[in-house]
Amino acid sequence: MAVLDRSLESSPAESSARVPVGSILHDWVVTADHKKLGLMYIASGLVFFLVAGVMASMMRIQLALPQNDFLGPNTFNRLMTMHGTTMVFFVGMPMFFGFANYVVPLQIGARDLAFPRLNAFGFWMFLFGGVLLYFSALGSEGLYGAGSTPDVGWFAYAPLTSRTFSRGNATDYWILGILLSSVGSTATAINLVTTVATMRCPGMTLGRMPLFVWILWVDAILVLFVLSPLTAAQVMLLFDRFLGAHFFDTQAGGSAVLWQHFFWFFGHPEVYVLILPAFAIASEVIPVFSRKPLFGYPIMVAATICIGMISMSVWVHHMFVVGLEPGANTFFAASTMAIAVPTGIKIFNWLGTMWGGRIRFRVPMLWCTAFLLEFVLAGLTGVILATVPIDWQLSDSYFVVAHFHFVLIGGLLFNIFAAIYYWFPKATGRMLDEGLGRKHFFWFVLGFNLTFLPMHVPGLLGMPRRIYTYMPGRGWDAWNLVVTIGVAVQAIGILYFLWNVISSLRDGEPAGDDPWDGWTLEWATTSPPPEYNFEEIPTVRSRRPLWDLKHPEDPDWRWE
Amino acid sequence: MNPGSPVHAIPDMFQPVSAPAEAIRQLWWLVGGISIGILLVVGGILWWCATHFRARPGEDREPPQVYGSNQIEFAWTIVPVLIVLVLFLATARTIYDVQAMVPPKDALEVTVVGHQWWWEIRYPGLGVVTANELHVPASVPGARRPTFLTLESADVIHSFWVPQLAGKTDVVPARRNRMWVEPTETGTFLGQCAEFCGTQHANMLLRVVVDSPADFAAWVEAQKRPAVADPRVAVGRAVFESTACVSCHTVAGTGADGTFGPDLTHLMSRATIASGAADNAPDRLRAWIVDPHAIKPGALMPAMKLPDDQVDAVTAYLSTLR
Numbered sequence: 082m083a084v085l086d087r088s089l090e091s092s093p094a095e096s097s098a099r100v101p102v103g104s105i106l107h108d109w110v111v112t113a114d115h116k117k118l119g120l121m122y123i124a125s126g127l128v129f130f131l132v133a134g135v136m137a138s139m140m141r142i143q144l145a146l147p148q149n150d151f152l153g154p155n156t157f158n159r160l161m162t163m164h165g166t167t168m169v170f171f172v173g174m175p176m177f178f179g180f181a182n183y184v185v186p187l188q189i190g191a192r193d194l195a196f197p198r199l200n201a202f203g204f205w206m207f208l209f210g211g212v213l214l215y216f217s218a219l220g221s222e223g224l225y226g227a228g229s230t231p232d233v234g235w236f237a238y239a240p241l242t243s244r245t246f247s248r249g250n251a252t253d254y255w256i257l258g259i260l261l262s263s264v265g266s267t268a269t270a271i272n273l274v275t276t277v278a279t280m281r282c283p284g285m286t287l288g289r290m291p292l293f294v295w296i297l298w299v300d301a302i303l304v305l306f307v308l309s310p311l312t313a314a315q316v317m318l319l320f321d322r323f324l325g326a327h328f329f330d331t332q333a334g335g336s337a338v339l340w341q342h343f344f345w346f347f348g349h350p351e352v353y354v355l356i357l358p359a360f361a362i363a364s365e366v367i368p369v370f371s372r373k374p375l376f377g378y379p380i381m382v383a384a385t386i387c388i389g390m391i392s393m394s395v396w397v398h399h400m401f402v403v404g405l406e407p408g409a410n411t412f413f414a415a416s417t418m419a420i421a422v423p424t425g426i427k428i429f430n431w432l433g434t435m436w437g438g439r440i441r442f443r444v445p446m447l448w449c450t451a452f453l454l455e456f457v458l459a460g461l462t463g464v465i466l467a468t469v470p471i472d473w474q475l476s477d478s479y480f481v482v483a484h485f486h487f488v489l490i491g492g493l494l495f496n497i498f499a500a501i502y503y504w505f506p507k508a509t510g511r512m513l514d515e516g517l518g519r520k521h522f523f524w525f526v527l528g529f530n531l532t533f534l535p536m537h538v539p540g541l542l543g544m545p546r547r548i549y550t551y552m553p554g555r556g557w558d559a560w561n562l563v564v565t566i567g568v569a570v571q572a573i574g575i576l577y578f579l580w581n582v583i584s585s586l587r588d589g590e591p592a593g594d595d596p597w598d599g600w601t602l603e604w605a606t607t608s609p610p611p612e613y614n615f616e617e618i619p620t621v622r623s624r625r626p627l628w629d630l631k632h633p634e635d636p637d638w639r640w641e
Numbered sequence: 642m643n644p645g646s647p648v649h650a651i652p653d654m655f656q657p658v659s660a661p662a663e664a665i666r667q668l669w670w671l672v673g674g675i676s677i678g679i680l681l682v683v684g685g686i687l688w689w690c691a692t693h694f695r696a697r698p699g700e701d702r703e704p705p706q707v708y709g710s711n712q713i714e715f716a717w718t719i720v721p722v723l724i725v726l727v728l729f730l731a732t733a734r735t736i737y738d739v740q741a742m743v744p745p746k747d748a749l750e751v752t753v754v755g756h757q758w759w760w761e762i763r764y765p766g767l768g769v770v771t772a773n774e775l776h777v778p779a780s781v782p783g784a785r786r787p788t789f790l791t792l793e794s795a796d797v798i799h800s801f802w803v804p805q806l807a808g809k810t811d812v813v814p815a816r817r818n819r820m821w822v823e824p825t826e827t828g829t830f831l832g833q834c835a836e837f838c839g840t841q842h843a844n845m846l847l848r849v850v851v852d853s854p855a856d857f858a859a860w861v862e863a864q865k866r867p868a869v870a871d872p873r874v875a876v877g878r879a880v881f882e883s884t885a886c887v888s889c890h891t892v893a894g895t896g897a898d899g900t901f902g903p904d905l906t907h908l909m910s911r912a913t914i915a916s917g918a919a920d921n922a923p924d925r926l927r928a929w930i931v932d933p934h935a936i937k938p939g940a941l942m943p944a945m946k947l948p949d950d951q952v953d954a955v956t957a958y959l960s961t962l963r
Contacts, residue, residue: 154840154939234837240814241797241839246757331814337798338813371694377709402800402811402835404792404818407740411733418725418732422718428683429717430709435690439704442695450691457683461676468672468728470665470735473808474654477800477835543652543804545835548843552917555831556651632703640708 113197114612118204119183120508123501125208126175133167134575136160138568145565147553157549158232162255163214165235170259171211173355173489176497178203178269180358181297184504185273187603187610188291190282190619195275203269210262217254231255234547236348237318239329239340244322253322256315263308270308273301282602284621289641291601291624292375295382296361299389300354306393307350314343338403345396353392356488359496360385360427363449366499367431369599370446371438374625374637377430384423384430391420401472410469417467424460428453443597444518448499451526455491459484462537477547480540486533498525498578505582506596510608511589517581525574532567535560600625646850648829654804658826658851660787661739661807668735672728679724739808742787742821749777749788755799755812755834757941758841759903759916769864770891772903773916774848778857780823786854787823797839803832803849811836824851833917840939846917860910867894868906868962877958880951889942892962902942909963915940927956 109117140160143152152160182200186193194200217230231251233241242252277298281290290298318340320326327333329340368375375381397405397413431453440446462484466472475481498521505513539557540546551557595604604627606615623629623637649656657663694704744750753775754761762771777788792801794814802809806822824830834845852860870878881887882896889902897905908914911921918937919925929936930952932944947955 154843158837158840158842238798238837241837246797246839331794334815337815372696372703374706374708376707377714380709380714402809403813404810404816407736410736410740414732414736415729418729421725422721425721426714426718430714432683432686432690433709433713435687435694437704437707438690438694439696439700439702440691440694442691450687453687454684457680461680464725464728465669465672465676468668468732470661470668470732470739470808471672473739473810474662474665474804476809477802477837541654543654543802543832545800545802545833547837548833550843552846554650556653635706637706640706 113193113201115182115186115193115197115200116508116610116612116614118200119179119181121204122175122179122182122207125211126172126179129167129171129175129211131575133164133172134572136164136167138572140164141565141568143549144551144561146562147551147555147558149550152549154549155229155232158234158547159230159251161547162231162234166214166231166255166259167211168489169235169351169355170262171207171214173493174262174266175207176493177297177300177354177358178207178266178273180362180497180500180504181273181301182269183508184603185276185294185297186280187507187606187614188294188601189277189280189285190602190615190621191276191280192614192618194272195280196272199268199272203265203267203272206265206268207262208265210258210260210265213261214254214258217251217258220250220254236344237340238344239318239335239337240331242318242322242340243330245332253319256319260312260315263312266304267308270301270304273297274305277301282618282621288379289621289624292364292378292381292385293361293601296357296364296385299385300357300361303350303354303357303389303392307347307354310343311347314340314347317343338400341400341403342396345399346393349396349399350392352485352488353388356492357385357388359452359493362496362500362503363431363452365601366445366449366496366503367434369597370441370443370449371435372441373434373438374628375430376433376436377426378624380426381430384426387423388420391416391423395420398467398472401469402476414467414469418464421460421464421467428457428460443502444513444515444522445499445503445597447519447522448495448502451522452491452495452499455487455495455529459487459492462487475540477545478540479544479546480537482546483533483536483540486536490529490533495526498522501582503597504603505585506592507603507608507610509586509589510592511585512592512596513585513589514581517577517584521574521577521581523574524577525571528567528570528572528574530567531570532564535563535567595627598631600627602626605630646828646852649805649831652804652831657805658828658830659806659822659824661820661822662805664735664738665808668731671731675724675728744789744821745785745787747786748821749786750791751775751777751788752791752793753801753812755792755794755796755801755838755845756901757796757839758834758845758937760801760845760847761795761903764861767861767865769861770904771864771907771911773846773913774850774911776850776852776857776860777822777824778854779827779851780825781854784854785823787821789819789821792818792820798836799834799838799845800836801832801847802835803830803847805830806832806849809835822849824849827851827853827856829912841918841937844916844918844937846913848912848917863910863963864907868892870894871961874954874958874961877954877956880947880954881958884945884947885943886945886955905959905962907962908959909961923956923960926959927952930955930959 143149229251233247233252317328321328321330327335329335331337395417398417401410502513539560542556544557592608594608602619623641625637629636657666750766752763760773762775778786780786792812794812799812800809801812810818810820828851830849832847887897887899889899891898891904893906914921914929915937933940933942
């Protein structure tokens with residue numbers, strides 16, 4: 082732990098200026114270092130995020146007015162499909178793997194993941210899966226046409242995906258792009274599960290693992306369970322499309338509902354795969370900025386495991402309008418409502434952590450605080466949708482769109498921003514600018530609420546999702562205009578964020594090793610950490626090894 | 642048609658006129674009320690934390706380190722469990738109220754077939770076939786008459802949703818779903834396809850016309866008759882019958898018996914064409930025949946490229962199909 086007091090020796094900007102670009106590039110391409118791969122995951126996730134954000138903005142321009150002519154139906158359907166697919170598979174997933182890659186080995190006092198080369202393999206499979214998906218724009222109709230990205234929606238319901246209704250190869254690119262990246266995700270999940278199981282530093286029992294690690298561990302196990310049904314269904318769909326199989330071919334005895342079961346058995350746990358990292362980040366940031374240990378650690382671990390397990394028994398709540406038996410609908414209403422309990426426990430524990438603390442509202446904590454409120458709202462609209470008869474009205478309406486954007490932006494993205502502000506100093510040795518960070522926070526949160534709060538209303542007034550245009554006079558016009566204006570306000574926030582990252586990378590304030598007065602092991606090494614992470618593998622006696630070090634008179638291990 | 646019946650332009654689930662939709666609205670107040678309560682409590686605690694426990698400048702001592710409390714954990718586990726239990730029981734009751742409804746003997750049976758991108762509507766007991774505009778009788782005290790829909794699809798998944806009448810039910814190929822409505826008010830209620838079904842999902846609109854029992858009976862009588870044969874539009878009829886129109890469309894009483902597109906026998910009894918994408922006015926009808934894709938890009942009806950005089954003749958002919 083001697084490295085704790087070592088100050089920053091050289092900034093990354095200075096040292097990289099001396100090395101030729103080609104060599105830096107080569108370094109990044111061949112690397113098997115978990116930190117570089119983590120950063121590449123996060124960076125590619127951000128690039129995909131910007132692309133998918135632009136697509137969303139274009140759709141919002143189209144929907145700002147009834148009967149608008151900005152986009153035609155084909156373009157709109159392609160944008161809608163690519164936006165959803167990209168955000169789930171090429172933004173949400175790499176953010177999880179990126180932060181898991183970067184932070185988990187540091188927090189458990191390891192030098193790398195268990196299988197560094199498998200890690201690199203996983204990243205490149207993910208990235209080229211994404212590239213393949215986008216290559217459809219050129220390649221999907223061969224060379225004679227302009228090409229077409231997939232247009233069947235991100236959950237690609239059969240039989241719209243059959244050869245009869247989806248000609249050309251756009252749907253095949255959708256299948257193969259995701260299939261490839263799933264191979265990468267599976268590899269990385271295996272890697273994370275193994276790493277946490279076997280590579281923890283001396284003294285770090287399961288009961289002393291930071292909750293961040295616990296949650297991501299459960300998450301990686303969840304990925305292993307739930308990606309396989311998707312992969313299986315996609316292979317079956319390929320058989321249908323190329324080998325004349327009839328799994329989902331309703332005109333030859335196949336079943337459209339079968340696809341939905343497969344897809345949502347993946348698709349619903351996937352929501353938790355995406356949101357668990359957000360819980361992990363909040364469980365890290367909220368204690369540090371409240372200056373208190375996480376309230377109810379063992380309960381939080383139990384709640385996480387509960388969520389992981391229950392999440393695999395709720396998938397039919399995406400299918401309440403398919404026409405299943407009342408018994409099935411009742412069961413899945415119960416399981417879906419049940420998952421609100423462990424989630425609620427988490428919210429209360431975070432509030433319990435803040436209660437009685439001395440909260441420092443730096444930018445990461447601002448994001449986590451906003452997350453708490455937005456996520457409660459997301460959870461409540463979730464319970465409303467779990468109420469099956471209400472779902473008969475609201476399923477596939479804009480109310481659902483608003484609900485899951487509250488989950489994935491107010492829940493996930495807010496915490497991703499918190500994590501970026503929190504660990505940027507560790508990864509780069511420089512702080513992100515606090516003032517720009519606050520502007521980013523203000524504009525983005527304002528824009529987010531301006532977009533997605535009003536978006537609930539057209540859903541309640543009967544506006545279905547995935548329509549490229551709508552009739553005037555349905556009571557939807559004003560709401561849609563406000564929603565579109567909200568997107569523009571969010572864009573201001575994103576511009577502040579990009580400006581902040583670029584300018585802070587060049588000349589941000591040096592961070593030092595431990596800018597937040599943190600408690601977990603990543604703050605015990607230099608910023609950025611050396612390739613081997615720790616000169617000497619640390620030994621821990623509690624969940625907060627750096628608290629013990631900083632407060633020898635009152636160490637945690639006396640109380641835990 | 643009853644010109645007097647009001648069109649409810651906003652498909653608002655909070656203005657139900659039919660039993661299933663009414664049951665859902667009642668459930669909404671319970672769930673919505675509890676949700677707002679929870680939001681206020683949690684939001685209040687968060688506000689309290691943010692204002693009372695923020696670090697004051699110069700205050701750099703660490704606060705008391707509290708690790709947790711089993712009693713508190715128990716309390717905030719059991720309270721949500723109880724709330725969820727209440728919500729679940731209310732949900733289960735409404736599910737069975739709606740889904741387990743058995744059709745009474747005099748219920749009206751209608752088969753709705755979803756097509757890319759229009760609705761075929763059949764009344765098997767009445768021998769009536771129409772499209773895109775569903776007529777049902779109002780259920781009046783003393784003579785309750787719910788309408789039971791059998792939902793089928795000719796191609797991909799669609800979803801039948803008219804919020805003021807009932808929640809939606811998917812229209813799934815190779816599957817027969819059932820739903821029912823029991824409107825108590827006359828008028829026209831709007832809805833549309835709610836499951837993404839391809840290019841023109843957005844323009845697969847639905848109108849449900851709730852008639853008084855007498856009006857409904859009159860409507861059925863009118864729909865059962867074969868198409869009007871008006872000698873003044875014989876030229877248009879000849880063009881219609883000698884082009885590809887007849888391979889997709891039916892006009893009862895003529896040689897046209899295609900089933901791929903909407904039945905046109907009583908086209909003029911409908912308020913819209915192209916599944917609601919345009920008003921049923923002569924100029925719109927003409928524009929549709931000239932090039933459907935100008936109104937509904939991607940629609941499966943091809944532009945027939947008829948010379949102008951033939952388009953005029955066909956439009957005139959179709960305009961007589963009351």
